[in-house]
Each structure stands twice: as C-alpha cells, then as structure tokens.
Amino acid sequence: MNVLAHQHSGINSLFSLQPLVAVLEKIVHDAKPGSARLYQNLLAEVKAQPQLLYPTDDLKELAAQQELADALLASIFPPATSEQEGIFAVTYPFHSEVVFASDTFRKLFLTGSGTNLFVPGREALWRIGQASLQLAYNLVLRRYYNQPTPATTTLVHSITDESGLNRYYALKMDARFVGVKLADPDFNLATNIPVQSALDVSELKNVLPIEHFVFEGFIVVEVTDVTASEVIAAIKNSLLSINTASDVTVYADLQLHVRTLLGTTHMEVGITPFYRMNDYNLFAEAYFSNSLLLRKGAAADKAKRFSRLATQLFRNSDQPLLYSRLTEDQGGSLVKAYYAEGFRSLVLCPLKCDDGELIGLLELASTEEGVFTFTHLTRLQPAIQLFALALEKHAENLELQVDKVIKEHFTAIQPAVEWKFTEAAFNYLQGQQGEDSAKMAAIAFENVYPLYGAIDVRNSSLERNNAIRKDMVEQLGYAAAVLEKATEIMSFPLLREICFKINRYQSDASETLLSDDELAICDFLQNEVHSLLLHLRQTRPELDQAVADYFSKLDAERGMVYHHRKEYEESITRINDVLDRFIDGEQKMAQKVYPHYFERYITDGVEFNIYVGQSLAPNMPFDEIYVHNMKLWQLTMLARAARISRALEQRLPMPLQTTQLILAHSIPLNISFRRKERKFDVDGAYNIRYEIIKKRIDKVHLKESEERLTQPGRIAIVYSQQKELTEYLEYVAFLQHEGLLDENVEHLDLEDTQGISGLKAIRVEVKF
DSSP, rough: OOOHHHTTSSSSEEEHHHHHHHHHHHHHHHOOOOOOOOOOHHHHHHTTGGGGOOOOOOOGGGGGGHHHHHHHHHHOTTTTSSSOOOOEEESSSSSBBEEEEEEEEEHHHHTTTTOOOOSSSSHHHHHHHHHHHHHHHHHHHHHHHHOOSSEEEEEEEEOOOSSSEEEEEEEEOOOOOOOESSSSSSSOOOOOOSSSSSOOOOHHHSSSSSEEEEEEEEEEEEEEHHHHHHHHHHHHHHTTTOOOOHHHHHHHHHHHHHHHHHHSOOOOEEEEEOOOEEEEEEOOOGGGGTTTTTHHHHOOOHHHHHHHHHHTTTTOOOEOOOOOSOOTTTSSSSHHHHHTTTOEEEEEEEEEEEOOOOOOOEEEHHHHSTOHHHHHHHHHHHHHHHHHHHHHHHHHHHHHHHHHHHHHHSSSSSSSHHHHHHHHHHHHHHHHHHHHHHHHOOOOEEEEEEEEEEEEEETTHHHHHHHHHHHHHHHHHHHHHHHHHHHHHHOHHHHHHHHHHHHHHHTTTOOOOHHHHHHHHHIIIIIIIIHHHHHHHHHOGHHHHHHHHHHTTTTTTTOOOHHHHHHHHHHHHHHHHHHHHHHHHHHHHHHSOOEEEEEEEESOOOOOOOEEGGGGGGTTTOTTTTHHHHHHHHHHHOOOOOOOOHHHHTSSOOOOEEEEEEEEOSOEEEEEEETTTTTEEESSHHHHHHHHHHHHHHGGTTTTSBBSOTTEEEEEEEEHHHHHHHHHHHHHHHHTTTTTTEEEEEEEBBBBBTTOOOEEEEEEEEEO
16 A cells, blocks of 8 residues: 555545635636636536536546546646646545646656556655645644644655656645545534644644544645756755865765756766965865866876966856867867866866856766757856855865964964954954954054064075085086096087086186076086087997986986085074074963064074064053063073074084174054065054164164174174163173173164164174
8 A cells, every 4th residue: 555545544535626616616706708718618517517526535436527527627737837748636635646647747656557646765755644644734723723824835855767866856735625624523623722833743633633524625736846956955065064175975975966967977077176375276186086187196286287277268257168079179288188088078167266266177077979068057057156165165174274284383373362363253253244244353453562583694695605606616517527528539619619618607606606697507507518418428338427427416306516505505494493493492481471472584594573562462461571571581592592503503514603683672563464464564654664674784784884783603782772772781781690691792883774874783792
C-alpha cells in the first residue's frame, strides 16, 4: 500500500465535484458575459447528470461520465497551460490517489498504469503525509474555530532524472475545493483549542481526532520545476561553508550542483583563485587543487603568469567567455592553455570584487565539443556572483590570518595598541547593521611622547659597492686568463678585442665602481664573454677544462662571481639578526613596566620608534616618570647593542662597524594610523618637523666640518632644547657610573640642513 494512503487511512475522504461546480456557478453569476458563456454550457451538461456531483469513494462511479468530469477538472487550470507542458493533478482529499493529471505529472509521479502519487524516498512520502494531515486540520480549524489557517501548502522534493542528476520540484497542494463536516453530528467538539497559538499535528490529534471528520471534494496539486532556485540556494550554502580554498568535500558538492544547474554531466567545474595582498600574490599549491588549469601542481611563476593573462582578458569585461567548440587557434595564451589540457568546450567566468579587481576564475570545461551554449550561461549567471563572494570571503579570512602574523612580527599594529583597532572594528560592524554607509573610525592617539633610535652599519653603501667591485674585478681576471690561453692556441682577432675590453674594464673598476660601470660590466660578461666561452668550449676541446673552471667559480643563480658581496650580505644579515633579537627581548621586558607602542625597521641596521602615553594605555595610570624610564632604557640598550656589535665584528665574514643615534624630543605629539601605508605617522605641522629631523640626522655633519656626527663605538644624542640636554646628561652620568659609557662627553653643533637649523648634539663613547 502507498505510504501516504496507509499512514492516514483514518481520514474519511470522499471525492466530489460539488465544490468546483459551486465556484463555477458563482463565476457565471458574478462575472462578465464572456466568462459566463465560457462555463454555462459546461454547467448545463453537469446539471443533466446530477449523479456526477454525488460524493464517492469509488472512481468507477465516474467512469460513465469521465469525459465530462475531465472537462470540469480541466477548467481549474489556465487555458494557456497545455497538458504536455504543465505539471498538475487532482487527487482525493488527503490521499494519494490521482483522479486527473497532466502527461508530465504522470511521467514524474505515477508509476506505470498506477493512479497513486509516488515520490521516491520514505522521508519524502512521510513529509507529504505530514503536510497533508496539517492541511486537513487547517480546514477543521477554519471551519469550526474561525482560525485564518492557510488552505495551501508547498513542499520541495528532488527526483533523479535519466542522466543521474537531481531535479527539484515544488509540490503545491491546494485544498480550497475541499469541504469538511462532522462524521457524527452528535460529536462534541473540543472547546479548549487556543486561538492565538498554533498547535502542531501531534497535539491536534489528541484534542481533535481526525476520524471524527469527513472531507469532501478534491486536492489540486500544482508542480513547479524549481531546480534553478534550489541549486542556487544549495550553491550558496556550500560556498558559505567553505573554510579553505582546498575544501575537497564542499567542492565535490559544488561540482554536482553546477552540473545539475546546467543539466549536463559531461563537464568539469573548477575555481582558480588569484589572491593578492599589499601588491603581493598569495599563491600556494593548496589553493589550486580545484583549478582545472593549475591543479597538477603549479609553480608560483606559472600561476602568476595565468593571473596576469586572466587580468588582461577581463580587464574591461565582466561577462563570461564561451567557447562551444574550442580549437587550437582560438583565444589568447590563457585559452590556449585549456586547449593544451585537452578541453574542447570552455566557459570562463570572471570573479570580481566590488571594486572590480579580478579575484579568480570560475571554469566550466569539457573534453567534448558543443557541450555549452548561451542557454547555459543564462542559467549560470545567478551563481557567478556567489562564487565571487565566496572567494572574497576566503581572501578576507586569508588576509586576517596574514595580518595576524604581520602584527606579531612586522607591522605597526603591536599588542599595545591592538585594543584600539578592535574597538574601531567593532564599532564599524555595529554601524553596518544600522546603515550601509558606516565608515571605519580613525585610529589616533593624542599626547604621546616619542623616542627614536637607530643602529646603523657604518658606510654600508660604500662597503656594498666595494664588495661588488672586487667581485667584478676578480671575474674579469678569471675571464682574461681563459681568453689569453685561447689566443695562444688560435688566431682569432675578436679574442684580442675582447681581451682589450676586459683590460679596460679592469682598469676602470680598480679604484671605484660607478653604477653605470656595474651594469656595463655585468652585461659585457653575461652576453659577450659567456657566449664566446661556450662557443670555444664546443669548438676547441683543449679549452674545455679552462672554460669549465671559469664557470665553476661563478654563483649558479647569478651567473657572476659572488664572493665579496656574499660576505658583505652575510655580515649585514648577521648583524641585523643578532641586534633584532637583542632589541626584541629588551623591549618585551620594557613592555612589562608600562605598555608602549614599538616598531622597528631593518635595513642596513635597525631603527626604531617608540611612543608612550596615557592614550595608548587608558586603563593604566600614567606619569612622566615612565617617559624618563623609557629614555634611560633606550640609552642603556644602545650602549649594550654597541658592545654586542663590537664583539660580533671579528666573527663576521666581512668586519663591519655600527653607529648609534638617539633623537631627543621632550614635547608630546599626536599620531594617527595611515591605513594605506599601514603605519603610524605624526599629526600637525610642528610635529611633522620631528619626522623631518629623523630623516636628516643619520648623515648629518658637524658644523663647518666634513666629519659625520655618527661614529663607530659612540652614541650620538641630537637635541634642540636645553632641558633635553640636561636630562640626557643625567642619564649619561649614571651609565658612566655603571661602567657602560666613557667619561668624555663631546658637545657639538650640527650643520644646518634643508629646513632644519639650530640642532646640537652630544657624543659619548661606549666603554668596551
């Protein structure tokens, strides 16, 4: 027995055309003459056959007048809906037996010559049964308790078609042509039914047993294909559940959803993300596991190339590209790459952010020709933006993760000020709930005291250039030795000309090396000398070993001698690493005394900015004593850093010295966070002078002298006010007592620089 019919066998159900005839009679009475004529003849035939209107539980009684009954039932449905196109039926009240149905309905929901409604799956049948029972009770509540309950209900069910894809159908059950009455007129209806609150079916069955009612009429079932909307909703839910760009389970579901949406299994779906942050491509193999083009393993340069090609392809267009029959000569380099992968039908959909930036591609491809048409693009269109939003969501999550690492290691957003960013972000999110135009509040701190310090590698640019010069002179010598040997073996005028150039470049680079000379020598060695040596190696076996020895002395990656420069770079890196670890450990201990903002920049040395003040730590009492403590801590740290770099000097591949510098500034200033630059800057015209001074003093000279202020083994303190000098002399005296600084203190006037004048300095030697 059909599950639905069996489950609700207690329902007293009779088929009757009387409710429909009553509706048609009202239409004839109330409607315009045209509508009246439409149904008058039909009603006249019905009146001639009164037995047609008797309620019955046996459809065989209608067999004699089946044609007339069908004509009556057909009047329910719009004339424009043909039996072939429409999906509709008429059933017994709250039973599965079908009385009248369109051809399409029969194909989908009736099996063979049967007349019982069939939906695959026990759960689906149970849901229809529950919905039918609820609808029956709705009629009871409406009839006997005047509750405004609905006379229709809709459920969505999926059916697997011949291709193995799911189709989704909305079944609307309409009970407007069903009347209800008591099976026993003497039955006492319950009076304790709450009017204001809805009761579920299980509660209603207890207070109003369904077997005490009789339902007469019929149910109209209208079915709508809602595959597109259901699949779009499923795609949205799947995309919302994606946590990573390589979520295999979710992407398998998406593959099925898109195939269902387009109605074809002969295709593959791929997503290729192009994530960027701060002008840097965030490429990783895991992100391309669902990419049709890059899933086989993509090096970063290959992914970068395809990203560039895709950006160019969709620079001025947001529309998908369709290649129904892809050929080898179609499209640009990007499209040709899909052809090379074996695809012969292709759809590429650009996925863009709100600002128009391309964030990825949605790829639909097949190894068969003619799989995709413009109809498929129309079906796909609502889903494209969902894929774009999903990629954008993942990109944002990725940025948050990257930001977290940046905050911990590199950027200005340090723990001491992170609370301010949390506050601004929370207020922004709250504002978005109330209005679309919510803006991020400015991140600013007022009345903070600045401290600036720098540890610089002495003459780093000069040492670097000298290392490059030595490497080039060395390589020119190696090349000259091979070519001189070649001139002894063979008579070839070009060899002598190349040797002449080598001698000239050796002479030019013997003392100094200009940037133009560096480029010229590099170009000469790699383009002229190397090609000649490779040719000699092929044509003159006796030179094979000499040429091989030459190339063995070159760095494999650079194709140049990388000896002295390597020593220089390793020395710089070693100094920076040691000092960075030292400073990081020191400042973490200082944070425990009073929270402060600390940022450092590593170039050829380390420079750092410190800001301390009440606005940075509003929950902790502030006093200027903390500023004085930070200044003494800073001077102490630089003295100890100078000792560390001096001890390190002799252990470096290339001995390098460091200088130490402090800028004294006793007046508090305001700072604000620049979102584009991702750093804090000072506010106000006078405060900007502080920033200008910072940029100028590292290379400043003494007044009327060629001597630089900063010198190895010494700490220079630049100031502009007498009280700053007095304060730092007290700190110097204390550290002299502690044995960190030498007794001699130099008082110096500094040269005027562009826009800055009147600066002074003291300089004190570190005690080693």
